[in-house]
Amino acid sequence: MDFGKFFSKEKTFRPKKKFQQGTMRYELHKKAEASLNSGLDLKSCVSLPAEEDFNDWMAVHVVDFFNRINLIYGTICDYCTDESCPIMSGGPKYEYMWCDGNKYKKPTKLPANKYIANLMDWIETIINDESVFPVSQGKQAPKSFCDSANSINLTIGLLQWFYRMYNNVYVCSLQEAHINTCYKHYYYFIVEFKLVDRKELEPLKDLTERICH
Template structure:
C-alpha cells in the first residue's frame, strides 16, 4: 500500500505474512481490519472481565494498531482525497482525522515519523 511517492507500507502479521509483503491498498486494509478485529477480540490482550489485568504488552499492541490505522488515513488523503471532496465528505473525513490525530498525539501512541506524510496537512487542520 502506498502512502505517496516516499512511503510504502508492507503487510506482516507474524502468521500468514511472516515477512513484510507488498500488497495493493485494498488487500492491505482488509488484512489490517481482520488483524485489528482479532487483536480486539483476544481476551489475553483486551480482557473484558473485571479484575483481569491488561498484559505488559498492552501499550505496544495499541501503538501498533493505531500506527497501522494511521497509515490508512495517509493512503486515503494522498490517493483518494479528490473522490472524498467530489462526494462532499471532506468535512466528515477531516473531523474523523482530527479526532484520531489529537488522540494519538496526546497519548503519544503514533511515532512522529509515521505522521510525516501528513505533517503539513495536520499542521493546517489540527491547530
Template structure:
C-alpha cells in the first residue's frame, strides 16, 4: 500500500519529514515484515496480528510511526485546501469540534483553525516518537511503563485527521481518484487499533454515527 499511496499522493507535499527506521535494527526488520504482509494481499485483520515471538510494544511502535507517516502524506496532499477561510475550526462536521490543549502554550482547550491544529498535533507527535525515553531505539533499552498509554493518545489524535479529511476534504481525494487508497489506509488503522484495543470506541463516533463506517461489514459503506 505504501507504493500505491506514493503513486497517488504527492510526496513533495508530505506534511512532515518521514520518520525512518534505522536499517539493521529490530524495528526496521519488523517494519519490513509488516510491509511485506501488507503488500501480499492478505486480509488486513490478519496483517495486523502480532507475529509469533515478537514483542507487542515493538509491533505497536512500528505501526504508530508508520501511521504517522502515512497520515502526514494524506493530509499534506489536501492541506492547501485546508485554510483558515475554508476550515476556521478543527472539526468533523457540525456535531464534532476538536480543541487544542497541550498544558504548555494552550493550558485550556482552545478553538483553532484546522491547519493550525494539524501543525500543533504533528509537532507534538513528532516530538514524542523522536524521544528516546518513550520510543527507545537502542537494543536492550526497555519501553516506559506508560508506553501503550502514550500510543493510545497518539492514535486517537491521528484518528481526528481521518475524520477531518473524510468529512471536509474527501471531494479533493475523490478528484485525485485516491479514495480507495485512503479507505484502505483507514481500514488498516481501524483493524490495528481494534486488534490491540488502542482507542476507545467513543472516539470513532464521528465516522460511525454519520454512516461512513460499518464494523459488521468491516468497511466504509457510503459515498462521502
C-alpha cells in the first residue's frame, strides 16, 4: 500500500518529526514503518520485539502516530471550518471541550479546527522536547519515561488525544482504507499495552468492531 500517494506533502499540517539516521530509535521507527506497509497482521506487529526496550518502542510509536494523524488531518483541514465543524465532536453523544490551564483556564467549546490547532501545538511542544522524546545520536528515553508519562499524563494523554483526532476525522466522514489502516495500527497498539481506558474508546466502538475484529 503506497501511503505516499495518499498523504501529499503539500497537505502536511505540522513539520514531520524525524529520528536521526544511525540511531537505535531510527531503526525501530523503520521496523514499525515496514510493518505498516507490509500487509502483515497489524495486530501482531505492535508486539514488543524480543530484546527491545519498551520505553523506546513506546516513544517511537507515539512520534509515528503523531506524524500520521498530522498528515491525516491535513486531508480534511481545508473543509473542517468554523461553520462546517462548529464543535469538536465524537459523534452525537460526545463533545470535547478545550482547557489548557493557560489561555483557556476552564473547559471551553471551540470549533473542531481551532480545538485541533491548539491540540497540535501542545502535542508538538511535547514531541519536540528531547528530554521526553529524544531523537539524536546517543540520547535515550529517560529511565523514568513510563512512570513520568503516567504521572503527568504525557504518553497516555497523547495517545488519548490521538484518539479524539481520529474521532473527528471519522465524524467528517473520511473513511479511506489508508486511514483505516493507520487507525487499526494505532488501536492495536493502545490495546496491546492497555494505554487508553476503554471508556475513552466508546465513540468509535462500532467502527472499531467493524474494521478491527
